Amino acid sequence: MAERNALLDGLRAYRLIAGMWVRSSMTYRTSFVVTVFGNLLVTGLDFVAILLMFSQVDSLGGWSLAEVAFLYGLSVTAFGIADLVLGSMDVLGARMRDGSFDTLLVRPAPVLAQVGADHFALRRLGRITQGAVVLGYALVAVDVDWSAPKVVLVPVMVVSGAAIFSAVFVAGAAFQIFAQDAAEVQNAFTYGGTTLLQYPPTVFGKDLVRGVTFMLPLAFVNWVPAAYVLGRPYPIGLPEWTAFASPLVAAVCCALAGLAWRTGLRSYRSTGS
Amino acid sequence: MQDDAFIELDGVEKVFDVRKKTGFLKRERRQVRAVDSISFTVARGEMVGYIGPNGAGKSTTIKMLTGILTPSAGRLRVAGIDPSRERKRLAHRIGVVFGQRTTLWWDLPLIDSYKLMHRMYRIPDGRYRENLERLVELLDLGPLLDVPVRQLSLGQRMRGDIAAALLHDPEVLYLDEPTIGLDVISKAKVREFLREVNAERGTTVLLTTHDLQDVEQLCSRVMVIDHGRLMYDGPLAGLHEVGESERTLVVDLERELPPIEAAPARVVKVEGPRQWLAFPAGESAAVLVARIAAEYPLVDLSVREPDIEAVIAKMYGEQAEKAQRAVS
Ligand SMILES: Nc1ncnc2c1ncn2[C@@H]1O[C@H](COP(=O)(O)OP(=O)(O)O)[C@@H](O)[C@H]1O
Ligand SMILES: [Mg+2]
Numbered sequence: 001m002a003e004r005n006a007l008l009d010g011l012r013a014y015r016l017i018a019g020m021w022v023r024s025s026m027t028y029r030t031s032f033v034v035t036v037f038g039n040l041l042v043t044g045l046d047f048v049a050i051l052l053m054f055s056q057v058d059s060l061g062g063w064s065l066a067e068v069a070f071l072y073g074l075s076v077t078a079f080g081i082a083d084l085v086l087g088s089m090d091v092l093g094a095r096m097r098d099g100s101f102d103t104l105l106v107r108p109a110p111v112l113a114q115v116g117a118d119h120f121a122l123r124r125l126g127r128i129t130q131g132a133v134v135l136g137y138a139l140v141a142v143d144v145d146w147s148a149p150k151v152v153l154v155p156v157m158v159v160s161g162a163a164i165f166s167a168v169f170v171a172g173a174a175f176q177i178f179a180q181d182a183a184e185v186q187n188a189f190t191y192g193g194t195t196l197l198q199y200p201p202t203v204f205g206k207d208l209v210r211g212v213t214f215m216l217p218l219a220f221v222n223w224v225p226a227a228y229v230l231g232r233p234y235p236i237g238l239p240e241w242t243a244f245a246s247p248l249v250a251a252v253c254c255a256l257a258g259l260a261w262r263t264g265l266r267s268y269r270s271t272g273s
Numbered sequence: 274m275q276d277d278a279f280i281e282l283d284g285v286e287k288v289f290d291v292r293k294k295t296g297f298l299k300r301e302r303r304q305v306r307a308v309d310s311i312s313f314t315v316a317r318g319e320m321v322g323y324i325g326p327n328g329a330g331k332s333t334t335i336k337m338l339t340g341i342l343t344p345s346a347g348r349l350r351v352a353g354i355d356p357s358r359e360r361k362r363l364a365h366r367i368g369v370v371f372g373q374r375t376t377l378w379w380d381l382p383l384i385d386s387y388k389l390m391h392r393m394y395r396i397p398d399g400r401y402r403e404n405l406e407r408l409v410e411l412l413d414l415g416p417l418l419d420v421p422v423r424q425l426s427l428g429q430r431m432r433g434d435i436a437a438a439l440l441h442d443p444e445v446l447y448l449d450e451p452t453i454g455l456d457v458i459s460k461a462k463v464r465e466f467l468r469e470v471n472a473e474r475g476t477t478v479l480l481t482t483h484d485l486q487d488v489e490q491l492c493s494r495v496m497v498i499d500h501g502r503l504m505y506d507g508p509l510a511g512l513h514e515v516g517e518s519e520r521t522l523v524v525d526l527e528r529e530l531p532p533i534e535a536a537p538a539r540v541v542k543v544e545g546p547r548q549w550l551a552f553p554a555g556e557s558a559a560v561l562v563a564r565i566a567a568e569y570p571l572v573d574l575s576v577r578e579p580d581i582e583a584v585i586a587k588m589y590g591e592q593a594e595k596a597q598r599a600v601s
């Protein structure tokens with residue numbers, strides 16, 4: 001009950017603060033429009049790079065363009081959602097250094113919600129839109145015999161993926177409290193992570209795949225379930241049921257991230273002066 | 274000490290582990306005892322000045338009282354709550370103003386920050402309207418409500434921040450250096466307002482400062498902290514006695530003259546026609562000025578209050594003397 005109240009409190013505080021940031025960004029209307037379009041353009045270039053690659057070869061590690069688009073769309077959409085919700089957690093480092101983090105701690109709202117909503121920006125919808133368009137194209141173009149489990153698996157992958165990326169953001173934020181300025185380290189994790197997931201697993205060495213599957217459960221965002229949907233052999237011969245394990249993996253990641261966050265918060269030591 | 278202790282500290286300490294780069298790859302670990310075994314209680318409705326030089330441990334104490342930092346040792350209660358354990362519950366009952374950082378929304382009109390407080394603290398509508406109206410009146414905020422915060426002056430922003438901290442009817446208001454960097458008029462307004470709030474609502478006020486004038490004009494009780502230790506706790510008048518502090522009278526004469534004779538004041542410096550006289554802080558400056566004006570060709574004068582460093586330095590001297598007397 002208390003947990004549920006904390007969750008509702010958190011969502012409410014998130015909504016209030018995110019609203020303030022949206023209105024703040026609207027005060028510079030032209031720059032708002034420019035950044036929204038700029039963002040769409042930059043993320044779109046990623047996919048153009050893949051298209052260019054396919055103009056040279058017919059398949060990438062044996063995967064067709066539609067299949068790569070499927071991987072790409074899933075990963076970008078999931079990441080885009082996490083990025084929209086918690087993407088500003090790297091300003092936490094700055095808040096930690098300039099001492100303004102202190103002021104969040106004297107508010108009657110969960111700190112995680114306040115930090116998550118910090119610098120909330122609608123321009124991040126650009127990434128989600130672009131991911132969703134590519135995913136839409138892939139769903140139509142890909143040569144798959146759509147059974148019920150496969151249909152269900154697509155939204156499950158997106159949601160679980162978003163949850164896993166969110167957990168990485170939160171863990172990174174917790175780590176920032178320990179390190180007090182490690183925004184770069186966290187970015188290497190998440191942004192590096194998405195670029196990796198956009199390419200099929202056979203392109204990379206076995207060891208790397210194994211590392212990613214077990215060390216960073218990020219692979220559950222799409223490689224394993226996508227292999228199931230597309231009817232391809234699983235990376236490193238995992239059993240078939242692992243395709244459906246992504247919600248479980250997401251839940252474990254979130255729990256661990258929550259624990260890390262709490263531990264980090266307890267170790268917070270503010271700044272002198 | 275009091276029956277109605279609202280804030281209670283008992284042997285509270287805060288030690289920071291500081292790692293410093295001392296060379297290429299070499300790091301040195303050091304412990305900073307920012308607050309060292311401090312005990313005091315503050316009753317409901319008191320207005321207390323917490324003073325000390327930079328780095329004395331004032332902010333660290335406030336951070337422990339608000340739950341931002343967990344004490345390394347000792348017991349601390351505010352309204353019966355252990356702040357760092359129940360930060361969110363305590364938040365509804367305290368107001369905090371940090372002099373150097375604003376909690377207002379930079380790009381939005383001032384009123385928007387207040388609307389956020391209204392909802393975040395779940396202040397009942399009627400209560401919010403009443404409080405806002407009263408605060409706007411007392412702090413002269415009327416014409417500023419629709420101005421984006423980034424366009425406010427430092428003094429205006431400070432007043433805006435103080436109002437934001439009081440909308441939810443906190444029982445205690447902590448202010449960490451509320452007058453730092455403010456011009457004379459803003460300082461006066463802030464002081465006047467704090468007196469009003471304390472009298473009108475019975476809000477307990479604890480303010481840190483290194484400006485003795487803040488305390489002089491506001492607080493019946495003052496605590497002096499230095500190097501994390503509580504050096505003095507009592508009325509301000511007593512502080513001048515303990516510290517035997519002196520004020521300085523700067524007089525400009527018509528021409529160069531030998532040092533002025535006006536006991537108990539003594540000349541400490543002469544520079545052409547300008548002379549500096551030190552006199553006990555307890556003495557009346559008016560009487561002294563009248564006497565000098567009667568005997569010397571006076572052009573201009575000013576009085577300088579003792580600064581906190583001087584008072585503390587005297588205190589240390591005093592303690593050392595006492596210790597010596599105890600030995601012999
Ligand atoms: N977060 C911190 N980490 C390390 N040292 C700190 C921290 N906060 C304060 N200190 C040190 O503790 C001492 C007291 O600081 P502070 O409470 O800010 O003093 P004041 O507010 O009286 O100027 C100083 O020596 C300061 O450098
Ligand atoms: Mg300070």
